[in-house]
Amino acid sequence: MVSLKRCAINTATLGHRESLDVTLERIARAGFGGVAPWRHEVEALGAQAVARQLRALQLTVTGYCRSTYLTSATPADRRASIDSNIAALHDAAELGARCFVLVVGGVSANGRDLAGARAQVDEGIARLLDEARKLNMPLAIEPLHPMYAADRSVVNTIGQALAICERIAPDDPSMLGIAIDVYHCWWDPLLSASIAAAGCARRILAYHVCDWHADTKDMLMDRGMMGDGVIDLAGFRREMEDAGYDGMMEVEIFSRDRWWKVAPDEVLAVCAQRLQSVC
């Protein structure tokens, strides 16, 4: 049974209904060892104040959520996004985050040019990496489910993310890696091989769990609590561990009509129970 000290809560799981300081208190009180906060929450309080509270509560930041999109039809937009992400990298460093999570943007921002959008992603990551190195803040590319290729991310498999890492930072796994989320990757016929390859390359920087409802109603807001869907979470975790991943397990559930309507402490209690029985 996994210790909650090795588990983290992505604050999206609680629906961003309260100020981050309240949320952090709840997460620590429930016994979790980590948290993944979002930029708008941190920026509302200031990174320094949040960092102080994190230290007082002894919470690890498993990842800082997240980059603005790197794909766009205009160079000016892409530059603005890089600037925004560099500012966030500084906050990530202030928080002592284990990584800064990259959600890279979809093709629609660049029309129909998928290869071009993917080239923009490479270029954007390369630029961010310079700054990330100065701050010693690892970048974690999060491949998103292919159903988001139009509007959120043109990086859609672990294998594809790993290839980007090897192209851009071939000798530097500590600074450019991958955030693996079961929701995005569970279906992949190449999953086992991809996890093994990413682990072998020491590129796995984060591990996110939730579940996929068999009768998913909404492409974004209907993620399931661990155990309520079709993902073999215990099997997934074994593959992660076999690949050498020994970091924290982070719960990230977007659930507008279900869990975001449940009292935060109850959501945390269910997360704790499921992490220790299902994952």
Next chain:
Amino acid sequence: MVSLKRCAINTATLGHRESLDVTLERIARAGFGGVAPWRHEVEALGAQAVARQLRALQLTVTGYCRSTYLTSATPADRRASIDSNIAALHDAAELGARCFVLVVGGVSANGRDLAGARAQVDEGIARLLDEARKLNMPLAIEPLHPMYAADRSVVNTIGQALAICERIAPDDPSMLGIAIDVYHCWWDPLLSASIAAAGCARRILAYHVCDWHADTKDMLMDRGMMGDGVIDLAGFRREMEDAGYDGMMEVEIFSRDRWWKVAPDEVLAVCAQRLQSVC
């Protein structure tokens, strides 16, 4: 500009609002050379009668839609599905279809055992192939978008479908191949290589077009008309042709709230115009 004689309409595009004989008349009158009908439509009129009308209208059947699912928790269900599919293969042969389309079923029918569900698919296809050979009716595995892995298909990429073909019918590309639908496959980072490999192996049996809306509202019923989404359809077709595909292009659009509310002849007119300007 593609000739409409080399284009086909999947009857789902018209929303199954009329009897198949009426639909076939419309499709032929609009100038299309082919059609892909669904089983419930054919079974309502009888395959022999439909076949007579198809011959009279000189319509090619680009594919017969479609298999019942091959995944299930019980052997009895799987046997029943095989029996149902064998009956459909006979109808496909009666219609002179170019292929029988296999949509293989999701994992949820088998709990959380994805590898087990995929093994069931291999087993089911191997059993169907014996009968398909007797009837000289090619089977076309249609990889579905990964968002359907839970409920509709555990075959989710062209590469995965090709591997199944090579495992089950290594020396027989004429009897076991792949139906490639842009909607399911456009996002795949390995798309170009996979199309080339499938073409080289002479496994591409059908080509389906529609479009992916950037702001897709529904996982099943919000497919776009060609040109209304983010897929580079002209580029996709070039890759298909470069891979040696010289078959028909079939329009398949599930669109409950948009195109299924438009008069069938108008839908066909828009399909014709977009096929000749966008695809």
